[in-house]
Amino acid sequence: MSSENLHAPRERLSESTLNLHFAIVSLMEELDAIDWYRQRADDTEEETLKELLLHNMREEMEHASMLLEWIRRHDSDFERFLKTYLFTEGSILQAEKAATAEGLGGGQPARSRGGAEKGFTIGSLRDA
């Protein structure tokens, strides 16, 4: 499988990192497609075309969801955050505070299932 978006020499990346990269890039493409279809649906006055574009948009949502599930199954850090935030009610920021207090949201990341030791993190996106 090829990709033009690698940021390190391919031979230095683990198989797990490469597979996660392929899934992440594919998820980005699906999310772009969702955005494009929704905008085009908004922009057309032709009702049949609008419905077709919205139908296609929903199919891209299915594809994105399938990819996200694959990522969850192959990256335990991602899985941990998805478990913390998805399908919750109430304040997302309060969920983060609760997770951080429980030691789930910060500090040392849990070890990934698939050799994330060759990966990197950008760091906390929280305010200092």
Ligand SMILES: [Fe+2]
């Ligand atoms: Fe798709």
